[in-house]
Amino acid sequence: MRRVRRRWRVQPYLFLLPSLVFLTTFTYYPILFSLRQSLYQASATVARPTFIGLWNYANLWADPIFGQVLENSLEFLAGTVPVTVGLALLLALLLNRPHFLTTVFRTAFFYPTLLPLVGAAAIWLFVYTPGYGLMDVYLRGLTGGGVNWLGSAHLALPAVMILTIWKNAGYYMLFYLAGLQTIPAELFEAGRLEGATWSQQFRAITWPLLGPTTLFVVLIASINAFQSVDQIWLMTGGGPDNRTNLLLFYVYLVAFQFFDLGKAATLTVFLLAVLMAIAAVSFGFLERRIHYEV
């Protein structure tokens, strides 16, 4: 009897142990490691790391490139999240009907989700090639042609944003399709009987009931926006003149090209703080609005 009892007490922890070992090593420890290292001056040129307190943070604030990176990241967030989420909702509304073409269309919008971002970026490099790329050949009437999208300080970031929207809209569309299926059909019938127009139905039924879905999609899209890096690496390398340098790409540059370890740790801490803030805000919303069934 005693043996059984003891086994029961140890067993749960044994079951959690494998996960905890990996989570500790690659999630919790690196957070603490970054916090600690952000207090040191450490780089390829310094022989031994020296404790400098919060100086890395102060230097970050004074770093003009960091200011630019922050501006780019916010612009990227503001330019991709609302458009992608809005497009996803629109596509879901358009493709929530029984028709043999529905499946074909859904596939057409969803497939970019399955492409590696570098593969997609390789194709879009050609889309944006000046002179004979797809944009210049097919949109000549609109743009006048000869546009060097990725080489222009004004157009490079929007160009990367367009690719990102194209890549993700179909993925978020799925969440809206799933959300639409949970809305009882009787609600729309009742609305129709009372003579509600399409837009009235949308405002009174569809949009409020899709609230949790919207919140979830905005959360994922925002987290993705702050971690966008593959397409930057392949398409622009952060240029021209740091105009497409985003937060995670800057972490990569500072850590693996400039070997400034203290600064890389500080940037990592900053990125983590941003991600946690996004998550905290959305969980606050979620707890208030969604009731989980047990």
Add this chain to the structure above:
Amino acid sequence: MRRRPLAILGTCVWALLVGALAFVWVFPLLWAFTTSLRPPGQLGSQIASLWVHHPSFANFTEAWSDAPFLRLYYNTAVVVFGILAVQLVTITLAAYAFARLEFWGRDLLFRVFLLQLMVAPSALIFPNFQTIKSLGLLNTRLGIMIPYFASAFGTFLLRQTFRAVPRDLEDAAAIDGCGSLQTIWNVFLPLAKPTLVAFSIVSVVYHYNEFLWPLIITDTERARTVTVGLASFTQSAESGAQWNLIAAGTVIVILPLLVVFILFQRRFVESFMYSGIKG
């Protein structure tokens, strides 16, 4: 009777508008496929068209010899399925503990687990690189895989599923003399099959497509994955504007997942949908 022609007209307008947008969406992919078949001579301005005279596989033969794609595929396969195999074990055990066992600190530990959902490993590339380096795992497939061996996302999905398993079945298994592990194997896992399939598809797609982490962990071809190989291949071919070669390399890399997707379309779509609902 008056509404019928209107409804048909509406459907036509719908099909035309959505169809046009869908065409824009698939255009880059169609372009990549046709250009990969374009003979090296036909470049210039016609490269933007979808029409190819005398298609040939010459680009594929050249791309295949320019980059070690077999090696890259092999590394990706080991990485993707290695991660999945370990994940299935770790998430099953953890999900069972969280779903069915009573123990001190359960809710706290669960919240600690969920932290990984917000702090995605890609944000931790810098400190994790240091860890991999000090473990001596740079330039190895294990170094690429190991940060992903635990999955909060998978644990969460599976815990939700396990909680829906009827207690009666569990009790019946206990009466038959099954221990916890046997109960998991005989009762919980068979019932959780859809969740396991969904998680597996999402995990495989995610890790097949991953780029930055394998890039910084490897600096030789020994452990490189297809995405890293494609990126360096593209960079060298881009300087010579060899778009037909880039297209062929891209097709080589994206084709495996696309083929599996076309074959199991519904499963894929449902899996990605499901991952969101439960997440």
